[in-house]
Amino acid sequence: MKRNTTSYKVTQYLMFAGPATVLFCAVVIIPLVYGFYLTFTSWDGISASKPFVGAANYAAAFGDGDFWVALGRTLIYSAIAVILVNVMAFFLFFLVPRGIKGQNFFRAGFFIPNLIGGIVLGYIWQFVFNKAITAIGENLNIGFLKNSWLSTPSGAMACMIIVAVWQYAGYMMLIYVAGFMSVSKSLIEAAQIDGCTQSQATWKVIVPLMRASFVQCLFLTITRCFMVYDVNLSLTNGEPYNSSVMAAMHVYRTAFTNRAFGTGQAEALILFIVCAIVGVTQVYVGRKGEVSA
């Protein structure tokens, strides 16, 4: 067999990687390039012609006040949700892996929300916020529980954050647990021999060595919160008065409801760039002080 001829290489490549390459290019590379082209056209989604309009879509996107409000709202939502998700996840991690009775049962329970799709989750929570919590408020006569939180703008935002914490905390906890497992037991033993108490060993030895897990959990939660769509659609659908429309939903509406595909795509690119800047900065800052054993 001649292993250096071009025809051998081409056959080998196509035989093994051909299908993957074709599908990957068809749904990622080509749409990415084509999407960039779309931002310079005005297309309504129906007509065959896509007139070239230069930078008009970017001008429209920058002038679209609702988009910037939605983006700002997404930033606030993400900032609060990311912090609370990780605090809760670390708290769960801290409580669970201590040989407590039934730890697998607890871990399984905390993880369940992550198994279920955002659409179903959002509707279940809508029922909880609209019916169950108001009923608790009525029965126990607690004022702020009596009216559904989903009916006020700030309440709807709080609901979105609560659902995000509930949805991701168990998943992030598992990543913290995996990070903890990879810390070598001998290091913990060495710390204890050197006279560390358990909490000193935790905070001074284990947590610094788990830095990679923190970076990773933050990255995952940041990207997910930034791109939230399913829960947004099912829990609030942008209500009340479009006060809970997140950036991804705004992009969807610009393109598919208002039929401004070029502007929608320009806004999608802006959203992506903002998200990428935040995510990459976080990873860069996080990795800078990483310690390894």
Next chain:
Amino acid sequence: MYELENAKAARRRKIMNVIMWVVLLILFILFIFPFLIALLNVFKANADINRFPLALIGPRKGFVTSNFPTAMEKMHFWRVFGNSAIITVSATILTLLFSGMASFVITRNNWVACRLIFALMIASMVIPFQVLMIPIVSIYGGTLNLLNHRLTLILMHTGFSVSMATFMYSGSIKTNIPLELEEAALIDGCTRWQTYWKVVYPLLGPTTATVAIIDAMAFWNDYLLPSLILTKQDLYTIPIATQMFYGSYASDMGCILAALILAMLPILILYLVMQKYIVEGVTSGAVKG
């Protein structure tokens, strides 16, 4: 004296453990509270759900099971379930086949095409779907008119997941498959194709399990892509059907809760059966990604 101190410390630790256990239990109840509420109310008639959402059994109409058959009929549960199952299973199998094969040629050769596609795949993992959805609808819906076929969605799911899967497979090939093994197969007269299927692929079992779990869950729960591709009612998957159902029967809460529980049930059952693998798969997938 020393023993007394020890006994004190042991007792303190015991008390701490009890406190932790209680805190954990409270958190746990809060975490499953939405599911409990849904379960509690799905066996009530609408009048009871609206007036007494916290009651164990509906005070007026009592214990009711009719919500399930009604919801199943209205959301065409078995058809929807079948659509979801066909799409999830096919797309998962294709992802496993294609990305495993691709990672083999990419990892074992230093050709330009291999390095290029691998770099593109890794870079593409940060691109959110929202950036691609508009051009995808424009290309495949507008120009090529390929929407409303299950096969289109299956191939698109596969295309989106091959990058991550190839990345995971290639890591596994690099660390777990010794080159000597492939050389031995070559000397024994295997072609590269045979080497892959008879020697390498069987050794990739754990990675295959991880990739299968991550992707199957993602495909099963995905809403945005299927909702853009499948707009005909008889092609709906479970998330789309749930969303549509909610829109049309918003006042029939009992039915909606039944539909939501039916939508969750398949994946919860799978989780109960395969909990260990799912937890392992999801964490190791995230750690590598």
